Amino acid sequence: MHNQTFYLEKLVRDNVAKLKPYSSARDEFKDFHEDMVFLDANENPYNTGVNRYPDPQQVTLKQHLSSVKRVPVDQILLGNGSDEVLDLLFRAFCEPNVDNVVTLPPTYGMYAVLAATNAIANREVLLSKDFQPDVNSILDQVDHQTKMIFLCSPNNPTANSFEAASITYLLENFKGLVVVDEAYIDFSAAESWSTQLHNYPNLVIIQTLSKAYGLAGIRLGICYASAEIIGVLNKIKPPYNVNELTQKRALERILNYESVASEINSILKQRDALSKVLLEVNYVNKVYPSEANFILARVDDANKRYNQLLEKGIVVRNRSSQALCENTLRFTVGTTEENEKLIAVLKELA
Numbered sequence: 001m002h003n004q005t006f007y008l009e010k011l012v013r014d015n016v017a018k019l020k021p022y023s024s025a026r027d028e029f030k031d032f033h034e035d036m037v038f039l040d041a042n043e044n045p046y047n048t049g050v051n052r053y054p055d056p057q058q059v060t061l062k063q064h065l066s067s068v069k070r071v072p073v074d075q076i077l078l079g080n081g082s083d084e085v086l087d088l089l090f091r092a093f094c095e096p097n098v099d100n101v102v103t104l105p106p107t108y109g110m111y112a113v114l115a116a117t118n119a120i121a122n123r124e125v126l127l128s129k130d131f132q133p134d135v136n137s138i139l140d141q142v143d144h145q146t147k148m149i150f151l152c153s154p155n156n157p158t159a160n161s162f163e164a165a166s167i168t169y170l171l172e173n174f175k176g177l178v179v180v181d182e183a184y185i186d187f188s189a190a191e192s193w194s195t196q197l198h199n200y201p202n203l204v205i206i207q208t209l210s211k212a213y214g215l216a217g218i219r220l221g222i223c224y225a226s227a228e229i230i231g232v233l234n235k236i237k238p239p240y241n242v243n244e245l246t247q248k249r250a251l252e253r254i255l256n257y258e259s260v261a262s263e264i265n266s267i268l269k270q271r272d273a274l275s276k277v278l279l280e281v282n283y284v285n286k287v288y289p290s291e292a293n294f295i296l297a298r299v300d301d302a303n304k305r306y307n308q309l310l311e312k313g314i315v316v317r318n319r320s321s322q323a324l325c326e327n328t329l330r331f332t333v334g335t336t337e338e339n340e341k342l343i344a345v346l347k348e349l350a
Contacts (some may be wrong), residue, residue: 004282010175011147011176012092012221013092020350026056026239026240027322028231034305054243069192069224070194071205071224075224077225078221079220079242081208085222086110088223089233091118091236092232092236094148096118099121100121101115101147102138103123104133105124105126105127105324106324107127107152107321108181109151110248122139126136126183126323127155128153129324131155131158133151133162139174147176150179151167151178151179151180152183154184154185154291156184156292157294157319158296159288159290160186164190168191171202176204178204179204183190186211192205200304205224208267209221209250211293213253219246220242220246266336268278271290275287283300285298285299285302286298293332295331296328296330297331299328299329301327304344306329309329317332
């Protein structure tokens with residue numbers, strides 16, 4: 001069902017709507033794979049493999065991503081990690097010192113940081129005790145200045161997915177952008193919301209190659225949205241925000257999806273095995289169900305257990321400072337060998 005009251009032009013900041021985007025040499029002459037003499041971009045002519053500017057629109061990479069994800073090329077924006085994509089959303093749609101966004105703690109910490117960086121008020125609405133969005137409380141916080149609601153699903157640090165009905169309700173009843181951060185979607189049984197883009201013009205989806213694709217070091221974030229929203233973000237993105245080495249490495253990995261799928265399968269098996277063991281550990285009070293590549297567990301004394309694990313050479317994340325997460329540790333699922341070491345240590349700790 002369409003959100004009949006959504007008008008993108010009312011969301012875009014006036015200065016962004018009016019600005020003329022920078023046009024790089026590679027925007028003006030696009031056939032830079034042709035055998036030509038390139039004297040247009042003030043590049044060093046000596047071949048180092050990276051002496052030429054990268055494709056500003058990452059066309060080849062987007063084409064392959066489009067076929068894997070089944071999203072049209074003109075509905076894809078790539079960024080220097082998800083964090084750049086998220087920052088672009090703030091800069092395109094939120095007026096500093098005027099607008100606000102809604103986030104749902106406990107959640108990914110960068111939403112709050114980016115809101116503060118861009119001088120945007122962050123209205124926090126806690127998740128319920130079972131880590132689900134309270135849609136009525138969220139909509140109670142919304143006013144004419146609310147531009148975006150951020151939903152991390154599967155959620156970090158809680159590892160669960162949000163109920164589809166809740167996300168649908170927000171899409172149909174909120175006039176701003178509903179941003180669904182799917183960094184962990186590849187580990188979930190739930191379907192990506194990218195299949196719903198044609199139904200909801202206010203839906204924005206964020207994904208990454210950092211998790212399932214094992215490419216955290218190359219920094220590649222992905223935004224899927226309507227062609228109109230992508231067009232706005234393209235106006236303000238830096239011209240060469242995704243470097244040549246990142247584009248090449250990402251393309252290699254996407255073209256070798258069998259290897260990615262095999263690793264995901266292994267991580268899911270290890271996740272289930274680790275969950276079962278955690279349930280048997282006497283100082284673990286609760287193991288939360290996971291649809292991500294990590295497990296959140298509530299323990300008797302998180303600081304004590306964190307330090308004990310550290311002394312045994314194992315680094316986990318103490319999430320106790322987060323809302324609703326008192327005395328919790330977050331365990332990323334490692335390799336079989338790493339998990340066996342973790343399990344052995346968990347069992348020997350008193």
